[in-house]
Each structure stands twice: as structure tokens, then as C-alpha cells.
Amino acid sequence: MNALKRHRYRNAVAILAGILFTSFVVLQVNSPKIENPPVTSEFHGPEEVTRILKRSCYDCHSNETNLRWYDKVAPFSYKVAADVEEARKRFNFSEWDSIPKADQEGKLWYIVNMIDAGRMPLPEYAATHPNAKVTPAELTILKNYVTSISQKHYELGDTARIVEQKQVAQVPTSINGIQYFDDYKNWKVISSTGRPDNGTSRIIYGNDIAVKALEENKILPWPDGAVIVKVVWTSQAPDADGNVKPGNFNNIQIMVRDAKKFASTEGWGFARFSGLDLKPYGKTVSFATSCINCHQLAKGTGFVFDIPTKPAR
Amino acid sequence: MKSLIALIFATIALDACHDSRKLAPNPETIFDDHGLHVITSFHNDRTRTIAVLYGNDDALANAGKERDAHTPRVGTPGEVFKLVTWDLKQNPLWFGSNINGNVQSVETVTVSAGESGPAIDYAKDDSSQKKDENAVLSNAERISFIFAQRASVFP
Secondary structure (H helix, E strand, O other): OHHHHHHHHHHHHHHHHHHHHHHHHHHHHHOOOOOOOOOOEOOOOOHHHHHHHHHHOHHHHOOOOOOOHHHHOOOHHHHHHHHHHHHHHHOOOOEHHHOOHHHHHHHHHHHHHHHHOOOOOOHHHHHHOHHHOOOHHHHHHHHHHHHHHOOOOOEOOOHHHHOOOOOOOOOOEOOOOOEOOOHHHHOEEEEEEEEOOOOEEEEEEEOHHHHHHHHOOOOOOOOOOOEEEEEEEEEEOOOOOOEEOEEEEEEEEEEEEOOOOOHHHOOEEEEEEEOOOOEEOOOOOOHHHHHHHHHHHHHHHOOOOOOOEEEOO | OHHHHHHHHHHHHHHHHHHHHOEEEOHHHOOOOOOOEEEEEEEEOOOOEEEEEEEOHHHHHHHOOOOOOOOOOOOOOOOEEEEEEEEEEEOOOOOOOEEEEEEEEEEEEEEEEEOOEEEEEEEEEEOOOOOOHHHOOOHHHHHHHHHHOOOOOOO
């Protein structure tokens, strides 16, 4: 009896091993191959900067992907291929000029902030490719670099010369249905920011629900109905005393909390209206994906960057 | 096995890094404007401060008017200004952005009708501990500074 059981058990193990082995072979054979398309417009920066980027980012964010043998073994190869495809879609150092010139600098700041937050290189990639990690000294080099390229943003224009108001015939409406409104001017200012990275000055307003959520520390998640409005001006050059004042009105950004309606973007609806004619940003509703991708960096504060904070105990 | 251990260590290390980004709201820094309007804002890297100038209807209307840059404004009876100044700190969530920290001071300028022209009252509520001797300006200079601010352009 015992001998029969053992025999059956051995058979089962053999069959299972056979299935596993066959699956493994099939997975290997069908394993995705990563092509390296030609480098069309490479990113150019100082040598010490490109050296860091090449080592830490290029395996996924370029057409010079250099896979290790273990990256090519299924099932890992599937994950690696998907990551490379997604990474190249986000931005590609080998096709750098596919990013509009005006957006390239912002992208570099985004890259540095992703590294600063420990989100890039992807932790699981860095764990298996320790060489890709960016050291604190290298991060400082990258921070100094982006700071150095963003020194010339100031506007000469004086607010005094740009007071004429353009009339907007209809209420500007974002493609996702969020409408511009004026009432935020009666809301409380929850914070104010100066952005040396892109040369703007901002005031951030919150409606009563948003302010109450801050007061009661109930922002994880923010309650439905919370609305945050950010008014953005292009900064003027510092005056003799070093004061940086707002110049031209640049854009207005609105975040509307509705966990169900905006479930695909972590419960936040985004809208941006640019210029005094308040032109809505985004041709398709998918524009908000790029908003939330960046706002992931503010996950700890419910995906909102500009709220007053203190270190949590 | 080695990579598993590496992964565990990486996760622990990452958690440690993220501690500095664990933040709680700090609503004490939000200024209660009691119905005043935002006139303008500015920040200063030298003094590490960021400020918002508020005003009542009269103050906002006058700060938005065209004016001769060479004639200093003396104030119109009825105007109330409040200049709120906060510490400037790096936004913990975004390298490249500065955000307000704690409130340093609130300066209030009130203009009323006096016997011979506008009477101007200046008061400063200073909650900051640090006093920069060199930066102390006379009240008259602060009043002129506040009067000189132009309204920001809103849509």
C-alpha cells in the first residue's frame, strides 16, 4: 500500500516537473526580443552628467539597451521587455529631440526628482543591477546641472504693462468636463511657491473642503469635493532687493477630487487653462495620465505637491 | 538567493529614504484673510522669505490702476493692506521648487481720512524669533514698499 502511494507520488512529481520544464522551454522560445533602433537625436550634456545617465538610465530609456544574461531568461525577460517598452515611451535619450525643445528642460527636472525620490532607477531593477544606482554625490551633480540650465527664465515685462484683460466669450472647459471658474479668488490661500526650476511664481488656493481636510489631517485620501486651484505667473527678474515678483499670467491649474469619476487618475481630475484666453490643455482625456504620473511623487500627501507640510511624527 | 537578499535590503533602504518624505499637513501656516483679496505675491532667495500682499476692495482696485512710476503713492482713505511673510523652504516633494514655511510676520497698513490728508497706520505682528538687525527698515519705508506693489494679473 505504502509502496503504491510512493509510486503515485513519484509519478505526479515527474509529470509536474515535465509540465514546468516544457512551460519554461516554451517561455524561453517565445521570450520577447528587445531591438535597439538607431540613435536619431542623442541627448547632449556635460560628460559627467551623461556618464551617470548612461549607466543608470540608458538600459531602459534609450536605444542602447544593454541586457545582462539574466535579463533574457524567462519569465524575467517578459518583465524586462515590458519595462523597456514603457520606459522608451516615457522618454528616450536616443530620440531626445522627439520631446519639444520647450519641454526638454522640464523633463530633466522630472528625471532628477524621480531619482531624488528613490523611484528611479526602479527599485527592483536597482536591486538586481546594483551598478545602476545613483549615489548621493552623483545626484548632487545632476541637481547642479539642472539648476545651471534653468537660470534664464525671468521675464523683463512689468505687470504694469500687461493689465489689459482679454474677454473670454464662453466658459473655458477642459476635455474632461472641468470648467474654469472665478470663485477661487474668494478661497483661502493654502500655500505660495517660487519655482527657480521653471521661472514661475504660484499661489495655491483651497476650497473649504480642502482647507478642512488639511486642518483635520484627512488627506489620505482627500475627501470628495476638495478642489485646489493654482495660479501661475512667469516670474520677473529679481529687483535690487532680491524680490522676485510675478510677471505675465501664465496658466491656472485645477485639481478636483472625485474618487469615482476620476478613479483612473487616483481620484483627482486635472485641468489647466493657459494664457489670459484660458486655452484648455489636452486634446484627449488621456492627457491627465501624464499629470498623475508626475503627481505620484506626492503620493504621501494625497498626490498634491503644494500644501503646507511638516515632517510626520 | 543573493538577489532576494539584495531585494530585501533595497526595500529596507528605500523605506529609510522615504522617511524624509513622510509629511503631515501644517495648516497653522494658512493665513486667515477675513475676506481680503490677494493683490500680489513675491519671494526672495536672499532673505529666504515668501510673501503675499492682501488688501480690501479699495486697496486691490488702486493697486491695479495705471500709475506714474515716479510719483510715489500716498494711500487713499479706506484702504487696508496686510502683507504676510513666511519663511521660504525647499519643497520636500520637488527639488527645484520653494514653498512657504511658517509665518514670520503680518504687517497691516490702514489708511484713513486725517485732518490734512490721509492718515496712515502701520502695525507689525512679528512671530519670528530671529531678528536681522540689518534688515530692519523704518515703518515709513515699509509703508512705501507696500504702496508700491502692483496687483498681479488674474484671468
